Amino acid sequence: MSGVIKKDESGVYQRVVLKNAAPYHYVNVCLVLEDESTKLSAVEFKQFITSGLKSLYGEVGAALAFDVLKYNEDKRTALLRVNSRGLVKLWSSLTLLGSYQNQACAFRVLQVSPYLLALTGNSRELQLD
Amino acid sequence: MVRVKRRYLLCEVNVSKRSDLLQLDDRAVAAAVRAAVALTHGDYGAAHCLVGFSVKYLNAHTGMVFLRFPKRCYKLLWSALPFITSIEARGQKIPCFLNCVHVGGTIRTCQKFLIRYNTQQLHRMLPKCKDEEEKQQVREAILQCSLPGGKKEAFEDELESEEDEEK
Amino acid sequence: MSVDVSHAPRSVLVCDRSSFLDEKNRISSQLQQLHFNYKVSLLLPECSSAPSHLDSVLKSFSSFYLIRNMPIYELLDKHFLETAVYQGSVSGLSHRTRIDEENCVALMPNGRLCLSLDKHSFQVLGVEGKPSKFNHKTKNRFVVSVDLTDSSMAPGGRGYVRLLTGLRSRLHLRTDFLLSHHPGGGASLQHLLSRYDWSEHRPEISSRVLTDLSCPALLSSDPQPGDAHSFLEWLGAVDADISCENSSSSFMSSLVCPEPKTMLDKALSVSVCGLLRPQDVHRLVQQLRRHLEQPGPAPWASLTVHGFVDSPVSWGDGEHGVLIGGENFYNLLMFQDHTYHLHLATGSHDPCPQ
Numbered sequence: 001m002s003g004v005i006k007k008d009e010s011g012v013y014q015r016v017v018l019k020n021a022a023p024y025h026y027v028n029v030c031l032v033l034e035d036e037s038t039k040l041s042a043v044e045f046k047q048f049i050t051s052g053l054k055s056l057y058g059e060v061g062a063a064l065a066f067d068v069l070k071y072n073e074d075k076r077t078a079l080l081r082v083n084s085r086g087l088v089k090l091w092s093s094l095t096l097l098g099s100y101q102n103q104a105c106a107f108r109v110l111q112v113s114p115y116l117l118a119l120t121g122n123s124r125e126l127q128l129d
Numbered sequence: 130m131v132r133v134k135r136r137y138l139l140c141e142v143n144v145s146k147r148s149d150l151l152q153l154d155d156r157a158v159a160a161a162v163r164a165a166v167a168l169t170h171g172d173y174g175a176a177h178c179l180v181g182f183s184v185k186y187l188n189a190h191t192g193m194v195f196l197r198f199p200k201r202c203y204k205l206l207w208s209a210l211p212f213i214t215s216i217e218a219r220g221q222k223i224p225c226f227l228n229c230v231h232v233g234g235t236i237r238t239c240q241k242f243l244i245r246y247n248t249q250q251l252h253r254m255l256p257k258c259k260d261e262e263e264k265q266q267v268r269e270a271i272l273q274c275s276l277p278g279g280k281k282e283a284f285e286d287e288l289e290s291e292e293d294e295e296k
Numbered sequence: 297m298s299v300d301v302s303h304a305p306r307s308v309l310v311c312d313r314s315s316f317l318d319e320k321n322r323i324s325s326q327l328q329q330l331h332f333n334y335k336v337s338l339l340l341p342e343c344s345s346a347p348s349h350l351d352s353v354l355k356s357f358s359s360f361y362l363i364r365n366m367p368i369y370e371l372l373d374k375h376f377l378e379t380a381v382y383q384g385s386v387s388g389l390s391h392r393t394r395i396d397e398e399n400c401v402a403l404m405p406n407g408r409l410c411l412s413l414d415k416h417s418f419q420v421l422g423v424e425g426k427p428s429k430f431n432h433k434t435k436n437r438f439v440v441s442v443d444l445t446d447s448s449m450a451p452g453g454r455g456y457v458r459l460l461t462g463l464r465s466r467l468h469l470r471t472d473f474l475l476s477h478h479p480g481g482g483a484s485l486q487h488l489l490s491r492y493d494w495s496e497h498r499p500e501i502s503s504r505v506l507t508d509l510s511c512p513a514l515l516s517s518d519p520q521p522g523d524a525h526s527f528l529e530w531l532g533a534v535d536a537d538i539s540c541e542n543s544s545s546s547f548m549s550s551l552v553c554p555e556p557k558t559m560l561d562k563a564l565s566v567s568v569c570g571l572l573r574p575q576d577v578h579r580l581v582q583q584l585r586r587h588l589e590q591p592g593p594a595p596w597a598s599l600t601v602h603g604f605v606d607s608p609v610s611w612g613d614g615e616h617g618v619l620i621g622g623e624n625f626y627n628l629l630m631f632q633d634h635t636y637h638l639h640l641a642t643g644s645h646d647p648c649p650q
Contacts, residue, residue, distance in 0.1 A: 012635075013320065014313040017648065018526075022307050023525055026532075042548055058171030060208075067549035069538045079536065081551065084304040092301070093382055111621055114307040115641050116532025118623035121602030123334035124394070126569065128362050173301075 005011065008092040022114035026069075030108045031076040033100060040100075042071040045078060049090075052097040057089055066090055069116075077110070087112070134200035135181065137209060139231040139239045142192040142216070149223045150192045155184040157218035158194055166209040174209065177202045185236065194227070195239060203232075305620055305644040311524045312638040316585065316630075323628075326638060327581065328574045328600075329611045329649060330624065331404055332389050335602040336577060337535060337567035338584070340414040342593040344505050344562050353576075353583045357499040360476040361485065362391060364493040367470050368401055369463035371409060372444075374451040375487050381407050381444050386485070389571065390471040395606040396618040397468055402608045407445035411469075412608035412617075413438050421467040430617045430645040438609065439615055448592040474571045477513050499570035507559045510540055510553040514629065515594050524639055528627060531598065534565065577601055581628065588632050599628045610646055617645030620627035 031045070040048070046068050054062035066082040082090045094107040111122055134136060142158070144150055162182070169173040181199035198206050207229065215224045233239040235255075251271070259262045314321045346354065370376065378503075380386040380404070388403040389401075400412045411425075418425055418438035425440035448455040463469060477485060512530055530553055533540055540553040575597075585598050603610050605622035616624060621643050629637040640649040 012313075012315050012318045014311075016311040018309040018524065019307065020304070020306055020312065021525065022304070024529070025304055044263070046548060054171065056171050057173050058167065058169045058314045060169050061171055065550075067551055069537060069549050069551055071548075079538065081549070085302040087304045110614070113621040113623050113643065114304070115309075115623060115625075116529050116538075117535060117600060118532075118602070118621060118641070119626065120532060120535040121335040121337070121600070121625060123602065123604040123606065126334065126391070128391070128495070129390060129572075 009095060022066060022084055024086050024116075025114050026083050026116045026119055027080040027082065027087075027090065027094075027109060028119055029078055029080060029094060029110040030110055031078075032108060033076070033098075034103045034106045038103070039073070039098075040054075040076055041073065042068060045071055045076070048097070048100060049080075049094065052093040053089065056093040056096055061089055061093065064089055079116075081116070084114070084121075133181075135234070136198050136203035137236055137239045137242060138196040138198065138203070138210075138229050140194045140196060140210070140229045141226045142194060142225050143228055144192065144223060144225045149225075151189050151193075151220045152221065152223060153187060153189055153216060154218060155187050157216050158187060158196075159184045161213050161216040162206075162210065165212045166206055169204060169209040169212050174205060177206060182206070193243065195236065200234075203235065207232075223255065235296045244292050285294065298534075305561075306645070308648055309524060309528075310638075310640040310649050312640070314636060314638075316634040316636060319538050323337040323581075323638065324578060326626075326640070326650070327578055327628075330601060330603045330626070331333065331387055331574060332402065332571040332604040332607045333574065333577060333601050333610065334604045335567060335569045335600075336572060336580065337600045337602075338580075339531065339534060339598040339600075340475075340564045340587075340594060341511065341560050341596065343564040346503065346564060347587055349502075350580075350583050350587055353503055353580050354566065354568055356579075357568060357570070357576045358476060358479045358573055359496055359498050360382045360474055361489065362497060363473045363475060363489065365470050366473045366492050366493075367463070367468070367499065368411075368473075369441065369460055370449075370488060370491075371401075371403055372460050372463070373488065374455065377444060377451065379484035380477065380481065383478075383481070383484070385481045386475060387573070388473055388475040389472045389607055390606060393471050393606060394618070395608060395616070395622065399471070400606055400608045401471060401473070401482055403475075404609065404613075407443060408613070409442050409444055410608045411440040412615075413440060417467055417469070424463050428617065429615060430619070436618075441460070441613075454584075465572065476571045476573055497570060499568045499572060501566065501568050502611070503564060503566040504537075506534065506563045506565060507561065509534065509563050510557050511560045511563075513552040513556045513558050514631075524553060524637075527629075528639060528641070530554055531600065531627065535567075535600070571604075572601075581630075584630060585634075588630055594632075596629060596631050597629070601626055601628075611640075611642070611649040612647075614647030615645075619644035622646075 050062055053064055064086045066080055068078050069081050070079040091109065094109065097107055099105060111119055113119055163178050166178050177274050183195050185195040210227050210229060213227050215222045231239055231242045233242060255264060258267065298604035360512060374423045384405055384407060387405040390401040393400045395412055399414060399417050402410045404410065413421065423440050425438045427435045428437040428439055431437055442449055442459060450456060475485065512527060533551060540551055542549050542551055544550055581599065588594065588597055603624040605618060607616055610624040616622065623641060623643045624646055625641055627639045642649060
């Protein structure tokens with residue numbers, strides 16, 4: 001993390017540049033299951049991701065703190081918040097999660113950003129037809 | 130000439146019964162380390178353990194172990210060592226813990242450290258002896274175990290194998 | 297070799313504080329930096345319906361066109377250049393092309409045409425370009441940037457012919473294309489539109505009234521710019537409709553509103569989506585200032601503008617790309633005493649905003 005501060009004499013104008021200072025990263029994920037009718041509650045969803053972290057990164061990985069900010073039970077999409085240091089760990093364990101209760105599954109990472117605001121304005125979602 | 134970068138961890142195995150130490154062998158210690166790494170760091174850590182990890186030397190009398198780790202991930206693997214609570218050797222479980230006393234880049238520096246460390250320990254122990262006779266006994270015991278033969282040869286082997294790695 | 301798993305990709309956040317009354321403020325030039333705006337969202341505290349003057353500005357955002365499967369050489373059409381590009385009244389962007397996978401095209405209002413091409417397309421096109429600065433080592437993406445108003449690019453000129461034949465006979469680049477134009481400039485586009493399947497779109501407005509919202513206490517003289525991230529997080533949570541009422545021991549989420557906080561009885565969140573022109577955004581900012589001047593309980597107003605993720609340019613003429621997310625957006629927080637906080641946020645493949 002670093003910051004550059006420029007201030008002019010009157011003190012009215014101030015400019016601060018924060019580099020790599022984002023404390024969290026936000027991930028928009030979607031869980032795709034073979035059997036579309038399977039129901040997953042938010043708690044089961046989080047538990048499932050934690051189990052994936054545990055198998056790839058062990059007890060240390062399972063202790064990684066991440067939050068499920070929003071979960072849509074019908075579409076099985078979720079907004080996750082994770083510490084910036086844990087982003088790569090979370091992402092890689094999501095990638096390697098391949099089965100849920102003996103059925104094939106996959107996580108689709110739809111969007112990743114250091115700002116939660118960016119997830120609400122994704123221009124790739126623009127539908128004009 | 131590129132050298133494969135390693136880290137050597139000099140650890141002492143602490144057991145409650147000293148006689149248990151004689152039961153230990155290289156493979157038992159390696160298996161215990163692998164199991165601890167797999168538990169704390171999962172598949173990611175276990176995979177790091179596959180290449181470049183080995184137990185280079187084990188002194189079953191003093192309980193000194195040299196563990197060799199690849200340099201790039203030795204901190205990760207090191208962090209798993211405190212989670213070793215027992216080592217299974219020859220069918221029995223020996224409760225113990227590992228205490229890391231030195232981290233070195235070559236076996237030679239670890240050996241030098243070990244000799245210095247043991248000397249220090251001796252200087253610390255000698256004043257605690259109750260009388261002259263006991264001190265004399267200790268000195269004789271030391272002379273006996275440092276006789277040319279057993280231990281020294283083992284070290285020479287290690288040094289040779291270290292030079293092999295210097296490509 | 298092993299990869300460090302505890303490092304996140306680069307990101308930059310610029311926080312500016314100044315006052316509208318300061319002559320040296322650069323707010324209008326800063327707002328013009330993003331040429332292709334996808335979404336504008338407003339958050340107005342203590343407000344349950346948009347004031348009429350704001351509403352009329354929101355409704356007057358100019359419409360834009362979607363041209364389906366348009367060959368890019370159409371942008372070099374002589375008639376189009378003369379009636380639209382030279383007037384500086386038109387800007388456009390390829391639609392549904394992902395800049396990390398496909399070829400993207402942008403036509404900037406100053407008459408610059410910017411193509412972000414993969415290596416194969418670049419070699420087929422045969423026009424001078426530069427390797428993308430974000431993967432200059434592998435050199436698998438190239439940027440071709442030409443100024444259409446330059447004399448060598450005048451119809452019939454050497455550069456013009458080379459680019460036109462490249463696009464027409466060698467690289468058959470066709471994409472869906474979004475075009476926006478000056479209000480009233482639609483006639484100049486008719487010649488182009490008549491030849492392709494096109495549709496006109498109005499920016500989509502949606503609004504939401506939020507009640508009993510916990511909100512960080514925002515002060516214009518807040519000396520600590522370090523909590524910019526937590527403020528933006530809170531704003532994102534409001535925008536994404538995420539509850540901030542969590543206890544620290546909650547299993548699901550520990551997101552909370554930053555301290556010190558206050559409660560808002562009601563707040564209005566309005567968003568506009570589409571290809572929006574920076575001039576429209578600028579008008580909206582002026583109206584918001586007027587809204588704040590009126591006596592009322594609203595102590596501040598926030599405006600967030602998101603740029604297009606797949607635009608080849610952002611922050612002026614800088615090159616833009618996508619590594620993990622191509623976010624380029626800014627947030628303008630305005631206070632009653634004419635001071636403002638401007639946060640400019642970028643992702644990994646972006647220049648630092650000025």
